[in-house]
Amino acid sequence: MKPDFHAQLGLLKELQEIDLRLNEINEKLEALPEKIAAVESLYLQVKGELGMSRNEMAEAEKTRRHEEMELTSSVDHAKQREMKLYAIKTTKEYQAALKEIAETKKANKEREDRVLGLMEQIDTLTKKITQLETDLTDKEAAYRKEDEALKAEETELKKTMETIEARRPAIVSQLDVKIVRKYDHVRRRYPDALVHVVDGVCQGCSTNIPPQLFNEMLRFSELKDCPSCHRLIFVNKDEVKAEEVKE
Numbered sequence: 001m002k003p004d005f006h007a008q009l010g011l012l013k014e015l016q017e018i019d020l021r022l023n024e025i026n027e028k029l030e031a032l033p034e035k036i037a038a039v040e041s042l043y044l045q046v047k048g049e050l051g052m053s054r055n056e057m058a059e060a061e062k063t064r065r066h067e068e069m070e071l072t073s074s075v076d077h078a079k080q081r082e083m084k085l086y087a088i089k090t091t092k093e094y095q096a097a098l099k100e101i102a103e104t105k106k107a108n109k110e111r112e113d114r115v116l117g118l119m120e121q122i123d124t125l126t127k128k129i130t131q132l133e134t135d136l137t138d139k140e141a142a143y144r145k146e147d148e149a150l151k152a153e154e155t156e157l158k159k160t161m162e163t164i165e166a167r168r169p170a171i172v173s174q175l176d177v178k179i180v181r182k183y184d185h186v187r188r189r190y191p192d193a194l195v196h197v198v199d200g201v202c203q204g205c206s207t208n209i210p211p212q213l214f215n216e217m218l219r220f221s222e223l224k225d226c227p228s229c230h231r232l233i234f235v236n237k238d239e240v241k242a243e244e245v246k247e
Contacts, residue, residue: 003176005220005221005222005223006220008175008176008179008223009223009234011171011174011175012175012179012183012194012223012232013194014171015168015171015172015175015183016183016192016193016194018164018165018167018168018171019168019187019191020191020192021164022161022164022165023191025157025160025161025164026161028153028157029154029157029158029161032150032153032154035146035150036146036147036150036151039142039143039146039147039150040143040147042139042142042143043136043139043140043142043143046132046135046136046139047136047139047140049132050129050132050133050136053125053128053129053132054129056125057122057125057126057129060118060121060122060125061122063118064115064118064119064122067111067114067115067118068115070111071108071111071112071115074104074107074108074111075108077104078101078104078105078108081097081100081101081104082101084097085097085098085101179223179232182223182225182232183232186230186231186232190204190229190231192204192231193231193232194223194231194232194233194234195226195231195232195233196233196234196235196236196239197209197214197217197233197234197235198236198239200214202226202228202229202231202233204226204229204231204233205226205228205229205231207226207227207228207229209226209227209233210227213227214235217233217234217235218235220235220237
């Protein structure tokens, strides 16, 4: 016995609604990792910047301590040389000592400037680190919250998908095997494997259906293929004038 056309069409429409919904859910699931990564990247960016600033701070502190130790030692050395100036007996030695003291004081001045520069750098870094720590706390909280929300969404989407998928076998079992095979074949290329024809035009590819084929469709006896896109096509009976119907 030939399957009832309208019953088969109704089942196929229902099947496609399920599959389109499953496609929509699957696309959302595939997009979730990218959304999570985008939120996480903001958090990791601040975290990385904070780490670099802390390293820069530690290096500046280390350099400052070294320069201060060197400065203290050099200042003491210059004072000792000045104290011994009066003990020098020859003019040549005296001039050499004065030159050494002058060069040491010049080096000390340069070292003092470097220490001051380092102190300013440390002060700037301290303020930056304080701000970054606050930003990191905010970004981490936002990331954790968004991550939790997206994972909850993922769980809900998977549950919905399972519920919808559970309806599919019962519908497929009622459909003609040839129709299901054709539908699944077309669906590999088009999510909407089944489309209707309006005013003789395929709503899938916007191509005019040949008059003879359209007339055959008006018999409402079997599903046809669009000659252009090869989708399964049908005509809505309530959109066709009464005199055109071929049943």
